[in-house]
Amino acid sequence: MYQSFVPTLRTLMGPGPSDVNPRILTAMARPTIGHLDPEFIRMMDEIKGMLQYAFQTKNELTLPVSAPGSAGMETCFVNLMEPGDKVIVCQNGVFGGRMSENVRRLGGEAVIVEQTWGRAIDPEQLEAALRQHPDAKIVAFVHAETSTGVQSDAQTLCALAKAHDCLSIVDCVTSLGGTEVALDAWGADAAYSGTQKCLSCAPGLSPISLSQRAVETIKSRKTPVSSWFLDLNLVMGYWGEGQTRSYHHTAPVNALYGLHEALVVLHEEGLASSWSRHARNHNALKAGLEAMGLTFVVPEAERLPQLNLVSVPEGVDEASVRKQLLQQYNLEIGAGLGSLAGRVWRIGLMGFASNPKNVLFCVNALEAVLSQYNAPIHRGVATGAVQAAYKA
Amino acid sequence: MYQSFVPTLRTLMGPGPSDVNPRILTAMARPTIGHLDPEFIRMMDEIKGMLQYAFQTKNELTLPVSAPGSAGMETCFVNLMEPGDKVIVCQNGVFGGRMSENVRRLGGEAVIVEQTWGRAIDPEQLEAALRQHPDAKIVAFVHAETSTGVQSDAQTLCALAKAHDCLSIVDCVTSLGGTEVALDAWGADAAYSGTQKCLSCAPGLSPISLSQRAVETIKSRKTPVSSWFLDLNLVMGYWGEGQTRSYHHTAPVNALYGLHEALVVLHEEGLASSWSRHARNHNALKAGLEAMGLTFVVPEAERLPQLNLVSVPEGVDEASVRKQLLQQYNLEIGAGLGSLAGRVWRIGLMGFASNPKNVLFCVNALEAVLSQYNAPIHRGVATGAVQAAYKA
Numbered sequence: 001m002y003q004s005f006v007p008t009l010r011t012l013m014g015p016g017p018s019d020v021n022p023r024i025l026t027a028m029a030r031p032t033i034g035h036l037d038p039e040f041i042r043m044m045d046e047i048k049g050m051l052q053y054a055f056q057t058k059n060e061l062t063l064p065v066s067a068p069g070s071a072g073m074e075t076c077f078v079n080l081m082e083p084g085d086k087v088i089v090c091q092n093g094v095f096g097g098r099m100s101e102n103v104r105r106l107g108g109e110a111v112i113v114e115q116t117w118g119r120a121i122d123p124e125q126l127e128a129a130l131r132q133h134p135d136a137k138i139v140a141f142v143h144a145e146t147s148t149g150v151q152s153d154a155q156t157l158c159a160l161a162k163a164h165d166c167l168s169i170v171d172c173v174t175s176l177g178g179t180e181v182a183l184d185a186w187g188a189d190a191a192y193s194g195t196q197k198c199l200s201c202a203p204g205l206s207p208i209s210l211s212q213r214a215v216e217t218i219k220s221r222k223t224p225v226s227s228w229f230l231d232l233n234l235v236m237g238y239w240g241e242g243q244t245r246s247y248h249h250t251a252p253v254n255a256l257y258g259l260h261e262a263l264v265v266l267h268e269e270g271l272a273s274s275w276s277r278h279a280r281n282h283n284a285l286k287a288g289l290e291a292m293g294l295t296f297v298v299p300e301a302e303r304l305p306q307l308n309l310v311s312v313p314e315g316v317d318e319a320s321v322r323k324q325l326l327q328q329y330n331l332e333i334g335a336g337l338g339s340l341a342g343r344v345w346r347i348g349l350m351g352f353a354s355n356p357k358n359v360l361f362c363v364n365a366l367e368a369v370l371s372q373y374n375a376p377i378h379r380g381v382a383t384g385a386v387q388a389a390y391k392a
Numbered sequence: 393m394y395q396s397f398v399p400t401l402r403t404l405m406g407p408g409p410s411d412v413n414p415r416i417l418t419a420m421a422r423p424t425i426g427h428l429d430p431e432f433i434r435m436m437d438e439i440k441g442m443l444q445y446a447f448q449t450k451n452e453l454t455l456p457v458s459a460p461g462s463a464g465m466e467t468c469f470v471n472l473m474e475p476g477d478k479v480i481v482c483q484n485g486v487f488g489g490r491m492s493e494n495v496r497r498l499g500g501e502a503v504i505v506e507q508t509w510g511r512a513i514d515p516e517q518l519e520a521a522l523r524q525h526p527d528a529k530i531v532a533f534v535h536a537e538t539s540t541g542v543q544s545d546a547q548t549l550c551a552l553a554k555a556h557d558c559l560s561i562v563d564c565v566t567s568l569g570g571t572e573v574a575l576d577a578w579g580a581d582a583a584y585s586g587t588q589k590c591l592s593c594a595p596g597l598s599p600i601s602l603s604q605r606a607v608e609t610i611k612s613r614k615t616p617v618s619s620w621f622l623d624l625n626l627v628m629g630y631w632g633e634g635q636t637r638s639y640h641h642t643a644p645v646n647a648l649y650g651l652h653e654a655l656v657v658l659h660e661e662g663l664a665s666s667w668s669r670h671a672r673n674h675n676a677l678k679a680g681l682e683a684m685g686l687t688f689v690v691p692e693a694e695r696l697p698q699l700n701l702v703s704v705p706e707g708v709d710e711a712s713v714r715k716q717l718l719q720q721y722n723l724e725i726g727a728g729l730g731s732l733a734g735r736v737w738r739i740g741l742m743g744f745a746s747n748p749k750n751v752l753f754c755v756n757a758l759e760a761v762l763s764q765y766n767a768p769i770h771r772g773v774a775t776g777a778v779q780a781a782y783k784a
Contacts, residue, residue, distance in 0.1 A: 001659075002438055002441075002442060002655070002656045002659050003656065004415075004419065004652075004653055004656055005419070005422075005435045005438070005649060005652045005653070006422065007422055007423060007424075007425045007429075007431055007432075007435075007649075008425070008431060009423050010423070010425050010426065010429065012424065012425070012426060014426060016642065017424050017425075017426060017427065017642065017645060019424070020423070020424045020646075023396075025421040025422070025423065025424075025646070026421055027396065027397070028420050028421055028646060029417040029418060029420055029421035030397075030398065030399055030417070031399060031401050031402070031412070031417065032399075032404065032409050032411070032412045032417075032588075032594050032595075033399045033400070033402050033404070033409075033724075034402065034404060034406060034409060034724045035409065035595065037399075037402065037718070037724065038718075039399055039400060040399075043397045043399075046394055046397070049394075050394055066459055066460055066463075066596065067458055067459035067463060067621065068458055068641050068642050068643075068644060069641070069642065070620065070621045070640075070641040070642075071458075071459060071463075071621045071641075073621075074619060074620060074621045078619075098620065101620050102620050104616070105616050105617065105618050105619070105620055106618060107618075194642065196424075196642055202424050202644065202645055202646035202647070203424075203427065203642040203643065203644050203645055203646075204458065204596065204644030204645075204646070204647050224496070224497050225497065226497050226498060226499075226618050226619075227466060227470075227497070227618075227619060228462065228466060228490065228493050228494050228497055229459065229462045229463045229465075229466045247729075248462075249460050249461070249462040249463075250408065250409065250460050250461065250462075250586065250588055250595040251460075251595065252460060252594065252595050252596030252647065253409060253594055253595055253596075254412075254417070254420060254594035254595075254596070254647075254650075255594070255596050255644065255646075255647060257397060257399075258646075260396075260397045261396055261397070263394070264394045264395065264396055267393075267394050326429070326430075332425075332426045332429065337639075
């Protein structure tokens with residue numbers, strides 16, 4: 001026999017999903033209404049307005065795709081690309097790799113600007129690639145690499161794309177709400193994000209935003225968009241203006257209640273306050289971990305405050321530590337991916353999870369678990385360091 | 393300023409979403425855990441087992457796609473089709489039309505077996521098309537047309553496909569849980585459904601199931617699947633066996649809590665009991681509406697008990713009736729689509745919404761609103777007819 005599933009209460013400090021604000025959980029449980037109900041249409045308009053605020057854009061085409069971040073990525077590529085197009089993909093982690101995978105599957109040519117995992121994209125390398133490939137149509141890069149905790153300089157990369165007459169596609173999955181995203185100031189043409197990172201919402205939706213230049217590119221396509229579900233020509237009819245929305249697909253009503261509430265929470269706090277809260281908690285976590293003797297992988301200037309890549313000390317079994325944190329403390333932190341697997345932890349401080357309670361809890365739970373190993377860990381000093389960082 | 397969104401409590405008796413069981417709403421609000429958490433993996437296994445029960449199949453590849461029914465449809469086509477493939481699409485409503493749209497966008501050739509909207513697919517017409525197109529690879533049809541409330545004979549249509557060495561793709565969006573779906577007995581190769589119909593769950597996920605023959609077709613593809621997000625070769629790695637699932641995308645954790653609970657509810661009631669409940673409430677609704685003088689569009693033998701296509705009487709403003717039902721009674725019923733727009737209502741009795749309270753409420757609210765028009769409506773007899781039908 002099957003029984004209702006009641007999950008153990010965890011603290012989510014991995015690469016996402018992160019802790020969901022109870023206000024958002026409650027919102028998702030509100031009674032479902034129809035996806036063509038006038039009340040629902042009004043809520044959609046508010047979501048659009050609040051997403052424009054979060055992305056800092058006036059882009060009309062700003063909406064949540066009804067599927068997780070990977071589908072948001074695919075929405076950008078499948079709409080802006082046509083078979084044969086050349087796309088320059090900056091790749092410094094897993095998600096850049098997924099971008100090139102998208103390009104190839106859609107019949108395009110991916111030119112890779114390769115960067116060491118754990119480092120920001122080098123604008124000079126991008127510029128060299130743009131010079132070498134004057135026929136490139138799109139530049140794609142990840143603003144905040146979830147696999148490494150690195151932030152690249154979106155403003156500079158978007159400007160380079162524009163200077164070489166390319167559209168830009170920017171992955172903002174882990175940055176939106178946590179560090180500054182400013183699509184209009186950057187001149188970005190397409191951006192996508194996820195709900196389960198710094199928006200503190202459950203996973204399942206992917207906010208996207210496309211510039212007028214991107215919309216014109218889509219409208220003047222020579223071939224149809226291969227995906228019916230992700231074709232923005234059709235989705236626009238549902239998320240457009242007025243009460244005469246045409247039915248496209250059945251919107252994930254309750255998930256959208258959650259996103260609406262998450263955006264209300266972000267709007268109440270204010271973008272700048274949210275960014276500085278993320279920075280403050282990151283500094284405290286860093287102080288605690290460094291006092292223990294742990295080290296960060298990413299150079300300080302390129303670090304994401306919401307996702308901390310920490311080296312596993314010699315002699316410590318990486319997976320066993322995560323397992324013990326989960327079993328003994330109900331604390332989830334993330335493993336490394338790809339070439340970093342087994343060598344690093346990824347500690348998230350995203351959205352609602354970015355708070356002093358989580359910082360102190362994580363630092364001390366990690367100290368307790370690491371103390372079993374014969375590793376050079378300084379004990380009993382982390383809490384003081386965290387406290388000092390908050391006072392500074 | 394933006395405020396939390398608190399929807400008006402509606403009764404959802406349209407084509408879906410239908411009323412969501414409060415048990416399921418509550419489940420969706422449980423605290424989020426990670427998509428790689430061992431507890432979550434166990435829950436995924438239970439969802440798979442319960443979906444196999446609901447679809448009546450032993451298919452290993454049975455899982456919920458992380459997006460609405462339209463994405464489930466696209467998953468079947470994008471994985472089973474390759475450019476140049478010929479697909480016979482039986483078309484007797486909106487969703488058959490969407491299937492051909494999928495085929496064309498993916499570079500295939502769609503051969504249409506056209507049927508009048510409101511009638512079941514004619515097996516003889518399919519057979520003729522199969523004879524005329526011996527090079528066809530796939531037969532696709534809608535088991536339960538949400539746009540018309542018609543059920544086609546899936547067993548016969550799947551058998552014809554198999555006899556002509558074609559794979560079959562079956563749309564079970566509106567049938568799953570409401571009328572019999574029996575993939576193994578039918579010999580169906582691919583089926584997809586939605587969560588917001590007879591499973592009484594919030595919209596947003598699409599359960600799919602593929603036969604071993606379908607899996608072999610996918611594994612022996614000559615071209616890559618154009619969609620990274622929907623590529624079942626990759627999704628299988630996440631929904632496969634054991635605890636070593638590879639990360640594909642971030643699963644919509646809370647939506648899956650809801651689906652899990654919906655399937656527990658279905659399993660507790662039992663498939664046969666659920667089908668007979670849907671039939672019983674349909675009979676009562678029919679008795680009430682016919683006593684009032686309203687007529688059904690679909691021939692009796694082809695009707696779906698969970699979705700009732702009712703003719704709008706002469707002299708009645710279709711849209712105004714729906715608007716009044718929504719504003720005065722918080723009752724949502726559906727409009728007609730395509731060639732049926734303005735001429736019919738679609739009244740759903742799906743899943744949790746299929747109950748005597750809703751039947752009596754709908755019949756009487758409709759009577760009250762229709763009484764304003766100069767239409768031949770018999771008043772004061774519907775309740776008695778409903779009561780008599782339940783006693784029969």
